[in-house]
Amino acid sequence: MSIHTKTIAQLAQGLQDKEFSSVEITQHYLDRIKQSDLNAFITVTDELAIAQAQAADDKIASGGASILTGIPYAHKDIFCTQGVKTSAGSKMLDNFISPYDATVSHQLNQADLVMLGKANMDEFAMGSSNENSFYGAVKNPWDKSKIPGGSSGGSAAAVAGGLSCFATGTDTGGSIRQPASLCGITGLKPTYGRVSRYGMIAYASSLDQAGPMTKTAQDAAIVLNAMAGFDDKDSTSAEQAVPDYTANLNDSIKGLTIGLPKEFFSDGLDDGVATQVMNAVKEFEAMGAIVKEITLPNSAYAIPTYYIVAPCECSSNLSRMDGVRYGHRCDNPKDLEDLYLRSRSEGFGAEVKRRIMIGAYALSAGYYDAYYLKAQKTRHLISDDFKKAFAEVDVIMGPVSPTTAFDLGSVKDPVSMYLADIYTLSANLAGLPGMSIPAGFSNKLPVGLQLIGNYWSESKLLNIAHQFQQQTDWHTKTPEEG
Amino acid sequence: MSLSEAQVTQIAYLARLSLSDDELQDNTKDLNDILGLAEQLGAIETDNIEPMAHPLHMTQRLRADVVTETDQSELFQSIAPKTGNGHYLVPTVIE
Numbered sequence: 367m368s369i370h371t372k373t374i375a376q377l378a379q380g381l382q383d384k385e386f387s388s389v390e391i392t393q394h395y396l397d398r399i400k401q402s403d404l405n406a407f408i409t410v411t412d413e414l415a416i417a418q419a420q421a422a423d424d425k426i427a428s429g430g431a432s433i434l435t436g437i438p439y440a441h442k443d444i445f446c447t448q449g450v451k452t453s454a455g456s457k458m459l460d461n462f463i464s465p466y467d468a469t470v471s472h473q474l475n476q477a478d479l480v481m482l483g484k485a486n487m488d489e490f491a492m493g494s495s496n497e498n499s500f501y502g503a504v505k506n507p508w509d510k511s512k513i514p515g516g517s518s519g520g521s522a523a524a525v526a527g528g529l530s531c532f533a534t535g536t537d538t539g540g541s542i543r544q545p546a547s548l549c550g551i552t553g554l555k556p557t558y559g560r561v562s563r564y565g566m567i568a569y570a571s572s573l574d575q576a577g578p579m580t581k582t583a584q585d586a587a588i589v590l591n592a593m594a595g596f597d598d599k600d601s602t603s604a605e606q607a608v609p610d611y612t613a614n615l616n617d618s619i620k621g622l623t624i625g626l627p628k629e630f631f632s633d634g635l636d637d638g639v640a641t642q643v644m645n646a647v648k649e650f651e652a653m654g655a656i657v658k659e660i661t662l663p664n665s666a667y668a669i670p671t672y673y674i675v676a677p678c679e680c681s682s683n684l685s686r687m688d689g690v691r692y693g694h695r696c697d698n699p700k701d702l703e704d705l706y707l708r709s710r711s712e713g714f715g716a717e718v719k720r721r722i723m724i725g726a727y728a729l730s731a732g733y734y735d736a737y738y739l740k741a742q743k744t745r746h747l748i749s750d751d752f753k754k755a756f757a758e759v760d761v762i763m764g765p766v767s768p769t770t771a772f773d774l775g776s777v778k779d780p781v782s783m784y785l786a787d788i789y790t791l792s793a794n795l796a797g798l799p800g801m802s803i804p805a806g807f808s809n810k811l812p813v814g815l816q817l818i819g820n821y822w823s824e825s826k827l828l829n830i831a832h833q834f835q836q837q838t839d840w841h842t843k844t845p846e847e848g
Numbered sequence: 849m850s851l852s853e854a855q856v857t858q859i860a861y862l863a864r865l866s867l868s869d870d871e872l873q874d875n876t877k878d879l880n881d882i883l884g885l886a887e888q889l890g891a892i893e894t895d896n897i898e899p900m901a902h903p904l905h906m907t908q909r910l911r912a913d914v915v916t917e918t919d920q921s922e923l924f925q926s927i928a929p930k931t932g933n934g935h936y937l938v939p940t941v942i943e
Contacts, residue, residue, distance in 0.1 A: 461927075462927065463927055465920070465923045465924055465926070465927060557904075558903040558904060559903075559904060559906070572901070572902060572903065573903075598909075598911065601908055601909060602902070602906065604904070604906070605909075664892070666888075667888065667889060667892060669885065669888075670885050670886045670887075670888045670889050671889065673882060673885060673886065674886050674889070681863060685863075685864075688864070689929060690928070690929070690936050690938055691924070691928050691936055692924075692927045692928060692929075693929075695929035695930070699938075699939050700939065701939050701940075701941075702938050702939055702941050703864075704939070705938055705939060706864040707864055707865065707866045708866070710863075710864050710865055711865050711866045711867070714865070716871075716874075719860075719863075719865055719867075719871075719875070720875060720878055720879070720882070722863045722865065723856070723859050723860055723863055723865065723875065723879060724879060724882055724883075725863075726859055726862045726863040727851075727859045727862075727879070727883075728886075730859070730862060737886060737889075739899055740889050740890075740892075740894060741886075741889060742899030742900050742901065743892075743894035743897040743898070743899050743900070744889055744892055744894060744897075745899075745900040746897050746898055746899065746900040747892065747894070747897060749900060749903070779878070779881065780878050780881070780882065781878075781881045781882060781884075781885055784882075784885070795903075796903060797902075797903020797904055798903075821904065
């Protein structure tokens with residue numbers, strides 16, 4: 367077994383047993399990144415990584431190591447990292463060397479992890495294919511003519527392609543779960559407020575949530591232990607105790623009630639994806655779970671609701687990018703207005719401009735009630751659907767994405783791209799935790815199974831995913847074999 | 849209802865964006881398509897439904913009124929496009 371197919375748990379054991387050092391595994395990953403053509407990274411921090419690995423090796427030698435000490439990871443380029451370029455995939459922040467650390471960056475440093483670099487992503491996390499990055503599209507390691515998913519496409523490709531042991535991601539409308547699904551890895555979007563948003567460049571503040579992208583559910587639990595927690599620097603951070611997410615991984619799931627929303631299996635779902643998802647559900651039945659059909663009647667409205675709410679919040683959040691205090695400034699502005707107009711028009715890409723304009727319009731005088739207020743009310747209905755469902759079932763399962771990874775450059779109009787987010791958006795609108803776990807292949811491309819849990823049920827989701835991964839080996843498949 | 853190119857130019861200006869002719873044409877089509885999608889919301893009865901501002905209906909915390917930030921203006925201004933005497937510089941606004 368080579369280094370880059372090992373999980374966090376396996377690498378940690380090897381480090382403890384002196385089978386290899388953190389410097390050795392870090393160098394192994396850096397070499398692989400150098401040889402890779404996936405475009406998974408915007409910035410590779412090789413010197414910093416080696417220095418962190420050396421410090422980790424010292425700590426392991428002196429006996430103060432934790433399970434994460436010396437493990438190399440890829441950090442989505444949306445998290446501020448002090449002294450390291452933090453671009454959010456945008457030309458606007460191409461010159462932005464963050465003067466401070468995001469809370470998540472700080473937590474991962476405290477855990478003695480080794481940051482290999484900053485992972486590519488759709489500009490300001492707006493996209494489902496990673497084709498909206500200023501730094502170019504990321505390729506899917508399973509088939510380099512396909513998209514890796516987005517917006518955390520670089521993170522997913524890095525883990526699936528053996529360029530990092532795990533990665534961080536953020537999920538506003540599916541940006542952890544969908545690329546995890548399309549690249550065949552495990553991704554967890556926690557409950558809104560579980561992980562601090564401080565220093566995570568904001569897209570849609572009431573929806574954004576960070577989480578781990580890993581090879582296994584066990585690894586996701588280990589990483590979430592380091593990421594989760596209350597942060598008084600984030601006004602929407604939850605004052606909720608953090609359990610040990612690894613503690614319940616081995617619990618039996620006999621008697622677990624699984625809800626299958628009929629709306630998630632309707633027209634538009636690819637047959638190959640549906641087959642793999644249903645096979646996974648059957649596997650759970652064989653493990654003693656009970657399956658029930660449920661209904662989420664308003665889930666079809668998740669698309670219009672999300673594509674009003676998120677652009678409104680982004681138009682507000684991105685107003686700070688004005689060419690005055692940091693980021694891109696146009697050459698020779700003739701007056702202040704010219705400075706704003708040209709800096710923003712040059713700095714933002716097409717999809718970001720589109721969403722800013724939708725938001726500016728939907729929030730403008732005379733249209734607020736018809737769009738934003740209406741969407742916020744619909745959001746309440748979508749959330750209530752889940753409340754009713756969780757009175758009957760322990761977990762909701764379904765597909766993550768209607769299809770497997772599609773061809774790079776094949777989806778050109780924005781609305782068609784938005785429609786592919788149908789199964790992931792509602793968990794963000796309700797603030798619920800969700801996962802994607804590998805559940806098989808269709809036409810040699812990975813298919814993910816989505817799990818959606820009730821608020822604060824991350825331990826339960828991880829337990830369910832881990833039990834599935836004890837019975838199946840989809841999560842151990844790597845592109846190199848095929 | 850559908851947005852005209854003139855309206856899209858006005859929306860872009862509200863967001864302090866300027867669009868080239870090609871961008872204006874593309875965005876007029878795309879914005880109309882997206883708003884067409886949003887029209888679906890009109891089919892839902894929401895008369896007695898409260899808008900959902902926060903997924904967990906939490907209220908904002910208050911903190912003690914004490915200074916917690918230190919002065920890091922030099923560090924912050926080191927990444928600014930243009931500064932002078934501790935200020936961020938922009939083209940002259942008032943002569």
